[in-house]
Amino acid sequence: MNATMKPLKEYNIQFVGLKLGKHHFDYQIDNKFFEHFEYDEFNDVNIKVDLGFEKKTTLLELHFQASGMVNVNCDTTNEPYNQKIKTDFDLVVKFGEEYNDENEDILIIPHGEYEVNVAQYIYELIVLSLPAKRIHPGIADGTLQSDILKKLEELSPKGLEEKEKTEEIDPRWNTLKKLLTDK
Structure with a gap:
């Protein structure tokens, strides 16, 4: 994450005040979210992220599910089209001596932390779910002129x-x- 960027506060989950067990968070993702990351490859974004959050005694388990669409330009024709997105990701948050996010599905945060910010994980989940080559569906079925x-x-x-x-x-x-x- 860019050092000058402040984390998006609405994606902070203060787990200290949560009871042990399962919790649920919903996020509606649009263009403004990606502007924060200075990512401008999407013309339009409409994605719902469901976050299942389970607080256990020694760790936190997060299950992200994203579905919706992003409007992108076709790599072949540069014509805009809606690319469907449906993806999920599991993250385990553990407590340790110091912050460590080198492992992609385990986040270690220092003992005494009381919240976790999930914005970066949502950003990566959506960006990485796009196909490597973006092809307008009208090319395959012959409807794109x-x-x-x-x-x-x-x-x-x-x-x-x-x-x-x-x-x-x-x-x-x-x-x-x-x-x-x-x-």
Whole structure:
């Protein structure tokens, strides 16, 4: 996390005041959340995060479930589309001598801490749930009409072959080809 960024306070869970057992937190994630992380690859965001939070005597167990959509631009056509998101993540919070988040699913916080901030985990959960290549669903089913797609089709090996067939071959090439085959 950027050193100058203050943690988002509404994502602090003060577990000291919670009874042992299961608790539930809901978060509605939108563009403002990602602006805080200076992440601007989403045009629009509408994601609900359900956080199951279990307080045990020696540790905390967190189960994040995120579902909804982000509007992103297609890597091929740059056309915006809605990418569905459905993902989950488990985190165990333990207590130790010093803060340590090197292990991705275990967070160690110092003894005496009374709250945990879950914003960074929600951010990573959503960003990492996106496919590596963002492809508009209209490409696969043929419903997306785009100038870029038409150009890509023309430039594809199949498109170039068809172009060559339709263009009249200069007769001088035929003479050259004849020289090559008459060896």
